[in-house]
Amino acid sequence: TSVLQRTLAARVPCPKDSWLYRILPSVSHKPFESIDQGHVTHNWDEVGPDPNQLRWKPFEIPKASQKKVDFVSGLHTLCGAGDIKSNNGLAVHIFLCNSSMENRCFYNSDGDFLIVPQKGKLLIYTEFGKMLLQPNEICVIQRGMRFSVDVFEETRGYILEVYGVHFELPDLGPIGANGLANPRDFLIPVAWYEDRQVPGGYTVINKYQGKLFASKQDVSPFNVVAWHGNYTPYKYNLENFMVINAVAFDHADPSIFTVLTAKSTRPGVAIADFVIFPPRWGVADKTFRPPYYHRNCMSEFMGLIKGNYEAKQDGFLPGGGSLHSIMTPHGPDADCFEKASKAKLAPERIADGTMAFMFESSLSLAVTKWGLKTCRCLDENYYKCWEPLKSHFTPNSRNPTEPK
Incomplete structure (x- = not known):
C-alpha cells in the first residue's frame, strides 16, 4: 500500500x-x-x-x-x-x-x-x-x-x-x-x-x-x-516517474521533473526540491534541446546514479557530483553544445540507461572543508569544459524581412 x-x-x-x-x-x-x-x-x-x-x-x-x-x-x-x-x-x-x-x-x-x-x-x-x-x-x-x-x-x-x-x-x-x-x-x-x-x-x-x-x-x-x-x-x-515534457518548442524548467518537495513558508519557494532527469522522448522543435545556459536564484547540487548525463559529455560520472551556486552561470559543456546545435530535430530518446538527479534549494549553500579539501575528489579543471565554446553569431546571415 x-x-x-x-x-x-x-x-x-x-x-x-x-x-x-x-x-x-x-x-x-x-x-x-x-x-x-x-x-x-x-x-x-x-x-x-x-x-x-x-x-x-x-x-x-x-x-x-x-x-x-x-x-x-x-x-x-x-x-x-x-x-x-x-x-x-x-x-x-x-x-x-x-x-x-x-x-x-x-x-x-x-x-x-x-x-x-x-x-x-x-x-x-x-x-x-x-x-x-x-x-x-x-x-x-x-x-x-x-x-x-x-x-x-x-x-x-x-x-x-x-x-x-x-x-x-x-x-x-x-x-x-x-x-x-x-x-x-x-x-x-x-x-x-x-x-x-x-x-x-x-x-x-x-x-x-x-x-x-x-x-x-x-x-x-x-x-x-x-x-x-x-x-x-x-x-x-x-522508474515509476511519469515524465511531463515539452512537445512543441522551448526547454521547460526542471521543476517539471520534481519528485518530492520540502516547502518553505514562502508560497512557491522550496527549502529543497528533489528532481530527476529520467529516460524520455525529446520532440521539441525550433529549440536547443539540452538545458540552456543560465544563472538563477537557486542552488543546484547534481548527482549521477548511472549512465551519462545528456548535458555533459565527459567528467560528470556516477558517484560524483556538481554544485552550481546562486547566480553562478552554468550549462552544457562545449561538446554537448556543438552536437546539439547541429542535430536534426527529429524525435529522439534521451537519457536511456541514465538517471541523474538534482537537489535544488532556494538557500545559498556553503561547502564544507571536507568537500573542498579533505575528500580530494574536487575536479580542479571543471571550468575548462566551457573554454572551447565559440561564437556562432552571424548578424548578416538572415533576411530582415523574414520572420524570426
Whole structure:
C-alpha cells in the first residue's frame, strides 16, 4: 500500500503521527554521551565561500580490508545552509561504507533524510519494518525514526537532509490529478520486528543539533510488534516517474521533473526540491534541446546514479557530483553544445540507461572543508569544459524581412 495515500493524495496539509506498540518502552536506555563526529558537520563557516562552479569526481569508498566503515561512520557532509535550532535549512551528505551496522542504530532529531543509493543495495531495518533499497530507488526516513543499515558490498550514495519540514508531492496545478510521482507508487516497509536481548550492548546513535550522541540499551530498538498511523518511512522507484515534457518548442524548467518537495513558508519557494532527469522522448522543435545556459536564484547540487548525463559529455560520472551556486552561470559543456546545435530535430530518446538527479534549494549553500579539501575528489579543471565554446553569431546571415 502507499504510505502517501492519506497524507499526499488529497494534496492538502494533514497531521502526521504514528502509534508504536513495543515489547519494552524506548525510554529504557542509558544516558546519551557525545561521540566522535567524523565528517558530519553543520558548521557552514569552516571555510570561506566559493561561488565557482564545482564538480567532484566519484567519491572514494574505503576498502573493507583497510577499515570497516558502516553507514553512520561513513557519513560525510558536503554542503548546506540554514540553522538546525530554528528548524530552517538543509544539508547534503555523502555516505561511503563497506560494512553493516552491527548492534547499532541511528536516528535524526534534526530533520528528514532522503536517501539516494548509487552503488550497492541497502537493507534498512526500521521500527516500522524493513525495506530493501537499490540504486534507482530512493527512501525517506523521517525525523526521529530509528533505523539500521546492512550492506553487501562497497556502497555509496547521496542524502538530502531538511530541517523543520517534511517532503511531500509537489502541487500539480494544470497537470491535474496524475503525473510526476504518483501516490500509488510509494511503498512502506515490510512488517517485521525483533525481540532480542543485547545486555548492555546495543548502541543508539542520535544526531541532535548537528552533533552525534550515543546511548546503550539492553534490547533491540526494533521491538515494535504493531503500529498504525501515517508518519512512516517510505520508498519510491524512480522508474515509476511519469515524465511531463515539452512537445512543441522551448526547454521547460526542471521543476517539471520534481519528485518530492520540502516547502518553505514562502508560497512557491522550496527549502529543497528533489528532481530527476529520467529516460524520455525529446520532440521539441525550433529549440536547443539540452538545458540552456543560465544563472538563477537557486542552488543546484547534481548527482549521477548511472549512465551519462545528456548535458555533459565527459567528467560528470556516477558517484560524483556538481554544485552550481546562486547566480553562478552554468550549462552544457562545449561538446554537448556543438552536437546539439547541429542535430536534426527529429524525435529522439534521451537519457536511456541514465538517471541523474538534482537537489535544488532556494538557500545559498556553503561547502564544507571536507568537500573542498579533505575528500580530494574536487575536479580542479571543471571550468575548462566551457573554454572551447565559440561564437556562432552571424548578424548578416538572415533576411530582415523574414520572420524570426
